[in-house]
């Protein structure tokens with residue numbers, strides 16, 4: 007049965023190269039939109055993706071998340087294994103580590119084991135950008151990013167590639183962290199001394215922190231702004247306060263995921279108005295004129311289509327060699 011293993015590849019650098027390439031991003035975004043739409047139809051021939059199951063790593067203040075996904079009509083079977091930690095204390099250890107395994111749905115053999123760092127960074131930022139495309143004011147000019155880690159960088163790269171923001175503001179826990187981030191992106195953003203300074207007047211706000219307590223408060227948020235909230239993916243972790251959660255129209259990637267895993271949703275009692283997929287399918291409206299929050303928890307289906315894209319690109323390139 008050797009043939010079952012002929013495609014197994016572990017090649018972190020290669021996949022990183024493919025995914026950080028912006029022509030891949032332009033292919034990734036429509037695939038993610040299609041996948042989000044399919045997920046929201048709840049058609050088991052399109053997508054089977056249970057809510058992430060998590061195993062607490064109590065000793066290390068972290069979690070192992072298992073994210074299996076089957077897309078029968080597309081012939082894609084995958085699972086992501088992701089460990090994520092509460093690194094509030096400013097530890098230099100990584101906050102998130104991930105691996106995506108692509109399997110053959112017919113035989114169950116492993117087709118590829120793919121480093122999940124770049125996939126997680128790119129697909130999360132691409133889905134946030136889809137939320138902004140659907141929900142932000144069309145003439146949005148000012149972007150604020152709260153956080154200076156890996157997701158902050160992928161969100162900066164994807165958002166500035168896709169949208170013509172006139173101003174980008176960045177806030178981090180330390181002034182040096184924000185300034186280092188600004189230098190790393192070539193100085194085109196402005197480091198802010200407080201989250202409030204970054205957020206006041208911003209049209210789009212991205213929260214990408216490891217915080218377990220609110221860093222974004224409703225009283226700072228301009229009416230009609232769009233918030234893509236990416237951190238706080240445990241039911242007792244927060245990034246946003248109750249004022250914002252209750253005033254805004256809340257969208258999520260997965261309603262079940264948000265109700266099970268988002269402290270901002272669970273603890274504020276806010277209602278999830280719609281999934282992004284509902285808006286893509288035209289079954290729920292995009293209320294752009296209102297203050298909107300997209301609560302991102304991350305979904306296996308996003309990893310599945312991203313992994314398939316890089317795997318197919320790798321196969322096409324490998325054949326030419």
Ligand SMILES: NC(=O)C1=CN([C@@H]2O[C@H](COP(=O)(O)OP(=O)(O)OC[C@H]3O[C@@H](n4cnc5c(N)ncnc54)[C@H](O)[C@@H]3O)[C@@H](O)[C@H]2O)C=CC1
Pocket residue numbers: 090093094095100101102126130153154155156157158178179183214215216217218219221235236237238239302303304305
């Ligand atoms: N929704 C999704 O699909 C995904 C969500 N995440 C979450 O996004 C967040 C960011 O992830 P990464 O950038 O990979 O992590 P990272 O470890 O690279 O960056 C975390 C950032 O948060 C900052 N931070 C930590 N505690 C803070 C606090 N109390 N106040 C303000 N800033 C604080 C750190 O200084 C750092 O800038 C994490 O919460 C992670 O769990 C990560 C991947 C996917």
Ligand SMILES: O=C(O)C1=NCCCC1
Pocket residue numbers: 088089090102104126239303304305
């Ligand atoms: O979807 C993911 O990947 C993650 N979501 C929440 C926290 C870490 C990774």
